[in-house]
Amino acid sequence: MTADTRHIEAAIYERLSRVIDPELGRSVTDLGMIAAINAVPADGGTDAVETSGDGQAKTYDVTIQVELTVPGCPLSETITNQINGAVASYPDARLTPHIEVTSMSHDKLADLVADLKAERKQNPFNKPGIKTRIFAIASGKGGVGKSSVTANLAATFSALGYDTAAIDADIYGFSLPKLFGVHTQPTNLNGMLMPVTAWGVKLISIGMFAGADRAILWRGPRLQRSLEQFLADVWWGEPDVLLLDLAPGTGDMAISVAQALPNAELVVVTTPQPSASDVAVRSGLVALQVPMKVRGVVENMSWYEHKGEQLRIFGEGGGERVSEQLTDALGYDVPLMAQLPLEPELRETGESGRPAVLTPEGALRTDGIGREFRALAERLMR
Numbered sequence: 001m002t003a004d005t006r007h008i009e010a011a012i013y014e015r016l017s018r019v020i021d022p023e024l025g026r027s028v029t030d031l032g033m034i035a036a037i038n039a040v041p042a043d044g045g046t047d048a049v050e051t052s053g054d055g056q057a058k059t060y061d062v063t064i065q066v067e068l069t070v071p072g073c074p075l076s077e078t079i080t081n082q083i084n085g086a087v088a089s090y091p092d093a094r095l096t097p098h099i100e101v102t103s104m105s106h107d108k109l110a111d112l113v114a115d116l117k118a119e120r121k122q123n124p125f126n127k128p129g130i131k132t133r134i135f136a137i138a139s140g141k142g143g144v145g146k147s148s149v150t151a152n153l154a155a156t157f158s159a160l161g162y163d164t165a166a167i168d169a170d171i172y173g174f175s176l177p178k179l180f181g182v183h184t185q186p187t188n189l190n191g192m193l194m195p196v197t198a199w200g201v202k203l204i205s206i207g208m209f210a211g212a213d214r215a216i217l218w219r220g221p222r223l224q225r226s227l228e229q230f231l232a233d234v235w236w237g238e239p240d241v242l243l244l245d246l247a248p249g250t251g252d253m254a255i256s257v258a259q260a261l262p263n264a265e266l267v268v269v270t271t272p273q274p275s276a277s278d279v280a281v282r283s284g285l286v287a288l289q290v291p292m293k294v295r296g297v298v299e300n301m302s303w304y305e306h307k308g309e310q311l312r313i314f315g316e317g318g319g320e321r322v323s324e325q326l327t328d329a330l331g332y333d334v335p336l337m338a339q340l341p342l343e344p345e346l347r348e349t350g351e352s353g354r355p356a357v358l359t360p361e362g363a364l365r366t367d368g369i370g371r372e373f374r375a376l377a378e379r380l381m382r
């Protein structure tokens with residue numbers, strides 16, 4: 001091997017470090033999927049210089065051994081194409097790629113998963129410079145539509161092109177599997193769980209686990225441990241948006257969220273009537289105890305459209321009151337970000353397993369609540 005073939009091998013390796021495994025969201029070199037790169041001059045001659053005497057670029061055969069995480073991995077073709085592209089774009093010589101695909105040994109895969117898990121344990125969503133926006137959806141009491149807002153907002157973000165994840169952090173009252181029509185269990189890759197994707201959203205919920213598996217998730221003495229487990233044991237990659245559907249109340253979960261996810265921003269959901277808005281204020285005041293920002297307030301079931309008229313069935317002013325009181329108490333602007341209509345379809349479609357903002361084909365509805373949720377999503381990201 002000469003300096004020049006080594007130079008080509010290093011350059012190819014460098015290029016492959018930019019080929020990302022679409023499922024794990026990490027480069028194929030990082031994941032140890034490139035077992036070997038071997039360049040040899042195609043004409044068999046020695047190669048002291050990269051261009052031959054006549055100024056023509058020299059030709060090399062480059063053999064790349066790729067080890068996939070699982071045999072017959074459906075991503076094999078995508079990865080192979082990307083490697084071909086990386087080799088073809090090498091500027092200083094003509095390279096002919098030969099790609100040999102095998103799969104990792106059991107031990108190597110176990111090591112890789114252990115590495116990925118160790119990394120997640122150290123810094124799930126709290127490493128510096130993480131791009132993920134995290135919104136924790138809270139409410140003072142149940143039944144105000146917190147889960148419906150979470151589900152429809154998540155579906156909206158995904159339909160708008162954001163890589164979106166959602167955690168059902170309402171451990172006793174989980175509802176996201178039903179709202180997304182999920183009936184499958186997360187895939188378990190040597191102890192690391194892959195979230196279930198539904199309507200474009202990566203989801204995890206205690207409700208996806210049955211029997212023994214659910215007991216494992218609850219192995220900690222405190223229920224809040226399940227949040228840490230959802231963060232540490234689930235492979236999330238680095239989504240653009242992460243939503244958490246919190247349990248109602250001023251509970252411990254909000255404090256756990258603030259500790260585990262210092263970037264999380266609280267969004268308080270209320271209905272218009274005082275009985276809901278008074279406790280909603282208290283759920284937002286958790287931000288006085290822990291370093292967590294309250295991003296804003298969403299008023300749900302604000303009005304019902306009847307014969308072109310907006311009827312205020314549950315009264316008025318709840319969202320505005322929560323916004324004013326939290327702004328006063330916290331010393332910064334906590335805006336009222338949306339007033340969402342009461343729409344029977346939202347309940348009906350939700351029960352059928354599709355977030356109501358989506359059409360049956362999975363596109364974002366351009367009318368009614370589709371438009372309202374889009375405006376809310378855009379406002380949250382600003």
Ligand SMILES: Nc1ncnc2c1ncn2[C@@H]1O[C@H](COP(=O)(O)OP(=O)(O)O)[C@@H](O)[C@H]1O
Pocket residue numbers: 139141142143144145146147148149175300301340341342343344345346347348350
């Ligand atoms: N804007 C809305 N229009 C019509 N029904 C709604 C609306 N928001 C929520 N619901 C319904 O109200 C009930 C409670 O909503 P849910 O999202 O489960 O509340 P929470 O998570 O706060 O307990 C559900 O049956 C849901 O379908």
Ligand SMILES: [Mg+2]
Pocket residue numbers: 146147148170173175
């Ligand atoms: Mg709920």
